[in-house]
Amino acid sequence: MEHSFQKNILPKSFYTQSVLTVAENLLGKIFVRKITNSIISAKIVEVEAYDGSIDEAAHTYRGKTQRNKLMFEEGGILYVYFIYGNHYCANVVTGNKNEGKAVLIRAAEPIEGIDRMAINRFGRKCLNRKEYINLTNGPGKFCKSFGINKSHGGVDLLSENIFILNNDKLPKDKIIKTTRIGITRSKEFNWRFYIKDNPFVSKP
């Protein structure tokens, strides 16, 4: 089974595509984190693209800084940032080195390790469906359930313990493309993608 995993891990060439292509194609893929003796995995159901070359909402819009430098690396690693004094958000870096483009993982549907996610998020197992939905229906919540923090910035997505598995391509009519959430600038870009009718999407 170690082997079937290996075959399905998204290759470097997936991540070096354009940020919008990666964003749309990440929908339905399986984000996996292996922790000692356990696996946490979830299907990606909502993402947003950020492109520092034309996008004022991107952290990379004003050039390279200490904080955003990982987002300027070649595609295929994580860029994790801390926001509002409380939350981490995980991004998949895309494209070539020095482009400053990434895809924010906004929501996912738990598959494996649900009790472990609940411990990470609430300190105990889920008590009801509301809590189950609340595990991963937002970018900060996803990171909390997966135990992702600043220390995971720069992690290679082709590594042993964190990677994304391929999955069947979603039919076009299941993909909704709309404006991004929570930003004040460059609001007009339709760079948010989510899976239609999926209960884990953060907002309709």
Place this chain on the structure above:
DNA sequence: CCACGGATTGGCT
């Protein structure tokens, strides 16, 4: 050096 605001969340009206 320091003031300001943020790719969010959760609790309260």
Place this chain on the structure above:
DNA sequence: GCCAATCCGTGGA
């Protein structure tokens, strides 16, 4: 629906 919490990075009021 509205708003406070909370703190770090950024840029210059």
